[in-house]
Amino acid sequence: MKKIAIYGKGGIGKSTTTSNLSAALAARGLKVMQIGCDPKADSTKNLMQGRIIPTVLDQIRQRDNQVELDHIAFEGFGGVVCVEAGGPTPGIGCAGRGIITAFQKLEELKAYERYQPDIVFYDVLGDVVCGGFAMPIRGGYADNVFIVTSGEMMALYAATNIAHAIENFGKRGYAKYSGLIQNSRNVENEDALVQQVARESGTQVIKIIPRHKLVQQAENQGMTVVEAFPGSEMAREYNCLADKVMKEVGL
Amino acid sequence: MAVLSLFLPPFSPDYSGVSAVLFDLKTVTAMHDASGCTGNYTGYDEPRWYGSKSPVYCSGLREIDAVLGDDEKLIQKMIDAARDIQPDLMALVGSPVPMVIGSDLAGVAAELEARTGIPSFGFDTTGTTYYDKGAAATILALLERFTEPLATMPGSVNILGATPMDFGKGENLRDLKKLLQDRGLFLTACLAMDYNLAALRQSAAAEVNLAVSRTGLLVAAEMEKRYGIPYLCGLPYGEKASEEYFAALEEVRQSRQSRIFNASSRDFCDCCKLSAAGGACGVGRANDSRTAPEILIVGEQVQANAIRLALQRDYGESSVAVGCLFGLEPGLALPQDKDLKSEQLIGQELNRDNYRLIIADPFLKVLLQNNQKEFWPNAQYAVSSKLAADQIARLTGSHFNRWVNLRIEKTKV
Numbered sequence: 296m297k298k299i300a301i302y303g304k305g306g307i308g309k310s311t312t313t314s315n316l317s318a319a320l321a322a323r324g325l326k327v328m329q330i331g332c333d334p335k336a337d338s339t340k341n342l343m344q345g346r347i348i349p350t351v352l353d354q355i356r357q358r359d360n361q362v363e364l365d366h367i368a369f370e371g372f373g374g375v376v377c378v379e380a381g382g383p384t385p386g387i388g389c390a391g392r393g394i395i396t397a398f399q400k401l402e403e404l405k406a407y408e409r410y411q412p413d414i415v416f417y418d419v420l421g422d423v424v425c426g427g428f429a430m431p432i433r434g435g436y437a438d439n440v441f442i443v444t445s446g447e448m449m450a451l452y453a454a455t456n457i458a459h460a461i462e463n464f465g466k467r468g469y470a471k472y473s474g475l476i477q478n479s480r481n482v483e484n485e486d487a488l489v490q491q492v493a494r495e496s497g498t499q500v501i502k503i504i505p506r507h508k509l510v511q512q513a514e515n516q517g518m519t520v521v522e523a524f525p526g527s528e529m530a531r532e533y534n535c536l537a538d539k540v541m542k543e544v545g546l
Numbered sequence: 547m548a549v550l551s552l553f554l555p556p557f558s559p560d561y562s563g564v565s566a567v568l569f570d571l572k573t574v575t576a577m578h579d580a581s582g583c584t585g586n587y588t589g590y591d592e593p594r595w596y597g598s599k600s601p602v603y604c605s606g607l608r609e610i611d612a613v614l615g616d617d618e619k620l621i622q623k624m625i626d627a628a629r630d631i632q633p634d635l636m637a638l639v640g641s642p643v644p645m646v647i648g649s650d651l652a653g654v655a656a657e658l659e660a661r662t663g664i665p666s667f668g669f670d671t672t673g674t675t676y677y678d679k680g681a682a683a684t685i686l687a688l689l690e691r692f693t694e695p696l697a698t699m700p701g702s703v704n705i706l707g708a709t710p711m712d713f714g715k716g717e718n719l720r721d722l723k724k725l726l727q728d729r730g731l732f733l734t735a736c737l738a739m740d741y742n743l744a745a746l747r748q749s750a751a752a753e754v755n756l757a758v759s760r761t762g763l764l765v766a767a768e769m770e771k772r773y774g775i776p777y778l779c780g781l782p783y784g785e786k787a788s789e790e791y792f793a794a795l796e797e798v799r800q801s802r803q804s805r806i807f808n809a810s811s812r813d814f815c816d817c818c819k820l821s822a823a824g825g826a827c828g829v830g831r832a833n834d835s836r837t838a839p840e841i842l843i844v845g846e847q848v849q850a851n852a853i854r855l856a857l858q859r860d861y862g863e864s865s866v867a868v869g870c871l872f873g874l875e876p877g878l879a880l881p882q883d884k885d886l887k888s889e890q891l892i893g894q895e896l897n898r899d900n901y902r903l904i905i906a907d908p909f910l911k912v913l914l915q916n917n918q919k920e921f922w923p924n925a926q927y928a929v930s931s932k933l934a935a936d937q938i939a940r941l942t943g944s945h946f947n948r949w950v951n952l953r954i955e956k957t958k959v
């Protein structure tokens with residue numbers, strides 16, 4: 296089992312990219328699990344026919360902690376096991392601690408043992424604002440981290456910060472930083488800008504994903520591009536990303 | 547409010563269990579807390595603390611440290627302590643605040659080890675579970691780190707699950723060691739009181755593990771998987787039951803099959819010649835007040851079981867229930883046993899009409915409304931700490947019979 300964390304600035308395309316990756320790998324017969332680590336809980340919706348599934352934290356709250364795996368894990372496209380950690384109502388509680396609680400619950404319910412996934416993706420909220428959002432890269436969780444970025448200043452700035460955080464944890468046996476995924480926004484000179492940031496932080500751009508209108512069209516049907524338009528050029532791009540990721544994590 | 551304690555102190559928590567296991571080793575132990583938890587451990591959970599040199603520190607966690615998560619400060623303090631003490635290992639022990647802010651003490655320990663070269667451990671204890679869980683996790687972590695499989699040494703045993711929370715200053719353990727010696731057995735390691743790193747390393751060579759508490763059982767089950775050492779879980783209390791205990795130990799040595807040394811439902815039901823599912827002695831019918839058990843032993847489960855068996859074998863007491871204070875381990879329980887999760891439940895159980903005799907920590911006596919019942923105090927450090935340390939009963943072997951006889955005589959007078 297390989298565990299992979301996907302980080303990146305808010306709205307940059309983490310969930311879209313991760314879901315397409317999951318779908319592409321599932322279509323090849325691999326058992327995939329995708330865990331959304333974001334109080335918004337919309338990471339897996341395009342694997343679930345547009346449905347927002349109940350979150351781990353909601354279920355803990357509603358069922359007075361009598362939660363079973365079937366209450367929080369749902370099979371979507373290609374048998375991808377979808378989980379949303381969830382979080383408190385905006386403005387109260389502690390979202391970071393929530394991620395930790397959700398992770399502990401998955402462990403307690405032996406989720407990884409039951410589903411035996413070949414690959415687990417953690418789709419993590421933008422900036423690593425506190426300890427809880429670093430949980431997916433702690434010892435025992437993700438083996439590799441990829442950061443999604445575009446050529447926009449703010450996205451690159453966030454990517455650099457996240458890379459720093461990972462580096463700071465280097466001596467702790469945390470996940471390995473494995474590279475940038477460029478999700479293009481068609482800004483001027485984009486490839487070169489991203490390339491430069493990769494060089495400066497000692498990493499590489501593993502794949503450039505073009506911007507494409509099929510992404511929205513698929514999304515409108517509650518699907519990934521891989522599911523909705525499997526023969527399309529854009530689906531091929533995501534498949535190519537899947538190859539690169541697999542190679543990078545040694546599968 | 548069902549879990550509120552009005553009369554009883556909180557029982558020893560997980561972080562005390564961790565620290566107690568590390569106490570004998572040359573360790574720099576730091577509790578990550580504002581000092582209340584450290585004080586709780588050193589002041590109330592650790593009888594060996596006063597006068598000792600064991601380096602247990604408090605990280606002095608303050609509001610701003612919690613907000614900023616300044617792990618570097620903690621690491622630096624540990625490095626400074628290591629320079630002075632030159633420890634064999636270091637440990638960071640969690641408490642409620644690190645739990646709430648999600649500190650990764652295992653991660654910090656890994657960094658500490660990378661920077662100092664000294665084996666370091668982080669325990670994500672929270673103060674919300676009991677000492678036995680913390681102690682067992684720590685012994686297992688130490689074994690994982692320091693103990694490689696070894697060839698078996700015939701006649702050698704480990705004692706597993708020895709902590710001050712269950713054994714105070716260890717009188718019953720010393721008596722047990724003497725009994726083992728008398729029978730030509732020798733001790734490899736007593737985990738985790740009166741041991742050192744060399745003994746820990748040797749522990750994989752033991753022929754049999756003797757689990758003397760629930761902590762011990764948790765460790766023994768894991769050691770059986772890792773090192774193939776079978777275990778006997780129980781304690782030799784009382785003359786007749788002790789003979790049986792050592793016979794059982796011989797059997798485990800021969801068969802290599804682990805065994806929980808305990809009364810069985812049948813032991814009790816033979817007395818009334820009925821099926822185990824509902825004999826007149828009350829087994830399996832604990833709610834029926836006419837036939838329900840007459841004696842209640844409250845405390846640590848393995849020790850309470852040993853008292854029950856000894857009462858049965860030497861005094862013919864066939865109607866005894868055990869009340870567990872720290873969670874009920876199913877493999878150690880008989881049908882009439884109770885999981886007493888809160889002060890309210892403890893009080894309810896003690897006051898049931900069917901019991902004529904209660905054996906429990908003296909602190910529990912305040913919950914007893916009816917002083918017609920007999921009460922035999924047997925203190926446990928995890929409950930009453932040093933305030934009743936003189937009432938920890940000496941029960942190993944024939945000491946048990948002396949203890950009981952003295953009480954029976956008192957009642958007659």
Ligand SMILES: Nc1ncnc2c1ncn2[C@@H]1O[C@H](COP(=O)(O)OP(=O)(O)OP(=O)(O)O)[C@@H](O)[C@H]1O
Binds near residue numbers: 305310514
């Ligand atoms: N390659 C692409 N081409 C076109 N549109 C895209 C592409 N990638 C993402 N998008 C669009 O960008 C929007 C944001 O994407 P997404 O929700 O995946 O971002 P996110 O990083 O997960 O956001 P958040 O931080 O809010 O979780 C979506 O509406 C999606 O359709």
Ligand SMILES: [Mg+2]
Binds near residue numbers: 309310337
């Ligand atoms: Mg998202």
